[in-house]
Amino acid sequence: MTKTQQVRLAKRPSGKIDADTWSLTTEELPAITAGQILVKIDYISLDPAMRGWLNDVRSYVPPVGIGEVMRSLDIATVVESTHPDFAVGDTVSGTFGVTEYAISDGRNVQRVDLGVAAGPTWLSTLGMPGMTAYFGLLEVGKLRAGDTVVVSAAAGAVGSVAGQIAKAKGATVIGIAGGEEKCRVLTEELGFDAAIDYRNEDVLRRLREVAPDGIDVYFDNVGGDILDAALANLRRGARVVICGAISAYNADKLPPGPSRYMSLLVFRASMTGFVVFDYADRYGEAISQMSEWLAGGRIKSMEHIVEGGIPRFAETLDMLFTGANTGKLVLAL
Numbered sequence: 001m002t003k004t005q006q007v008r009l010a011k012r013p014s015g016k017i018d019a020d021t022w023s024l025t026t027e028e029l030p031a032i033t034a035g036q037i038l039v040k041i042d043y044i045s046l047d048p049a050m051r052g053w054l055n056d057v058r059s060y061v062p063p064v065g066i067g068e069v070m071r072s073l074d075i076a077t078v079v080e081s082t083h084p085d086f087a088v089g090d091t092v093s094g095t096f097g098v099t100e101y102a103i104s105d106g107r108n109v110q111r112v113d114l115g116v117a118a119g120p121t122w123l124s125t126l127g128m129p130g131m132t133a134y135f136g137l138l139e140v141g142k143l144r145a146g147d148t149v150v151v152s153a154a155a156g157a158v159g160s161v162a163g164q165i166a167k168a169k170g171a172t173v174i175g176i177a178g179g180e181e182k183c184r185v186l187t188e189e190l191g192f193d194a195a196i197d198y199r200n201e202d203v204l205r206r207l208r209e210v211a212p213d214g215i216d217v218y219f220d221n222v223g224g225d226i227l228d229a230a231l232a233n234l235r236r237g238a239r240v241v242i243c244g245a246i247s248a249y250n251a252d253k254l255p256p257g258p259s260r261y262m263s264l265l266v267f268r269a270s271m272t273g274f275v276v277f278d279y280a281d282r283y284g285e286a287i288s289q290m291s292e293w294l295a296g297g298r299i300k301s302m303e304h305i306v307e308g309g310i311p312r313f314a315e316t317l318d319m320l321f322t323g324a325n326t327g328k329l330v331l332a333l
C-alpha cells in the first residue's frame with residue numbers, strides 16, 4: 001500500500017481561485033493489478049488551462065469533478081510495473097494529476113528520454129507548451145520567413161518558445177510581457193527584436209513604432225486590450241492565432257468582445273483558434289525539430305521551478321495569474 005497526498009477540487013470558484021477551491025487529502029492506493037504501473041510524480045505542470053477545467057461548461061475536455069484529484073500533466077518515475085511497456089525506473093509523462101503517487105494502465109503515458117532533456121523541459125519546450133507554440137505558429141499562423149510576428153505573454157511557457165521559433169524561421173519578433181525584467185530577458189537572452197512592457201507602456205502606440213508596416217502574425221495568449229491593440233495594427237493578410245486569453249480566465253462575467261475586429265475585414269485577415277491536442281499525432285515531428293534547435297542553441301528552454309511539493313500547489317498556480325513566473329511554471333516534488 002502506498003500513501004499519497006493529493007489536491008482535490010472542493011468547490012468551483014467564481015472569479016479568482018480562493019482557499020475554498022481546494023482540499024488537501026491523503027489516501028492509501030491499492031496494490032497494482034496486471035497491466036498497471038505505479039508512478040511517483042517528480043514534476044507537476046502548472047497551466048492556465050487549469051482555471052478553465054474548474055468551470056462546469058462545455059469545453060475541449062470535461063471539467064474536473066467536485067472531489068476529484070485536480071488534473072495535471074506530470075513527469076514521473078515508474079516505481080512498480082506489471083505493464084509490458086514500462087519498467088521500474090522509467091521516466092514517463094502523463095496526466096496523473098496533482099498527487100504524489102498514481103496508478104495508471106499506461107494509456108496516454110509516454111516514456112521520456114532524460115538523455116535528450118531534463119524532466120522539466122519535457123513539460124516545457126518538449127512538452128505541451130512547446131507543441132502549442134510550434135503548431136500554433138507554423139500551422140495555424142502559417143509563418144513565413146520575413147514576417148513580423150507579435151507574441152503576447154511572451155516571457156511565459158508558450159510565448160517564449162513561439163517567439164524563438166519565429167526567430168529561428170527568419171521572422172522579426174516583438175514580444176509583449178509584464179515588466180522591465182521580462183522585457184530584458186526577451187531581447188537580451190531570447191533574441192527577440194523588440195519587447196513591449198504592457199504594464200508600463202502604451203501597447204498600441206509602441207506597436208506602431210516597432211512594427212510600422214503592421215503585423216503578419218499575432219500569436220495571442222492573453223486576449224483583452226492587448227488583442228485589440230494588435231488588431232489595430234495588422235498588415236494585409238495577417239493571421240491572428242487564438243492560443244489563449246488569460247486576461248479573462250478569472251473574470252466572473254463575460255468580458256466585452258474585441259472592439260477592433262473589423263480590422264479583420266479591412267486587412268483581409270483571419271483569426272483562428274486551435275487546441276494543441278489536435279496535433280498529437282505530429283508531436284514526434286515537433287519534438288525532433290525542437291530537440292535539434294535546443295541542442296544547437298537556436299532556442300533556450302526556460303523553466304521556473306518551485307520546490308515544495310503538493311502543499312504548495314495552490315500558491316504556485318496563482319503565480320500564472322499574477323505574472324510571477326518567467327518561462328514554464330513547474331512544481332517539483
Ligand SMILES: NC(=O)c1ccc[n+]([C@@H]2O[C@H](COP(=O)([O-])OP(=O)(O)OC[C@H]3O[C@@H](n4cnc5c(N)ncnc54)[C@H](OP(=O)(O)O)[C@@H]3O)[C@@H](O)[C@H]2O)c1
Nearest residue numbers: 048132153156157158177178221244245246247275276323
Ligand atoms: N490553445 C492551446 O491548445 C493552448 C495550449 C497551452 C496553453 N494555451 C494558452 O496559452 C497561454 C499561455 O499559457 P502558458 O502555459 O504559456 O502560461 P505562461 O505564459 O507561462 O503564464 C501565464 C502568463 O500570462 C501573463 N498574464 C497573466 N495575467 C495576464 C493579464 N491579465 N494580461 C496579460 N497577461 C497576463 C503573465 O505574464 P506577464 O507577466 O507578461 O503578464 C503570466 O506569466 C494561456 O492563455 C493558455 O491558456 C493554449
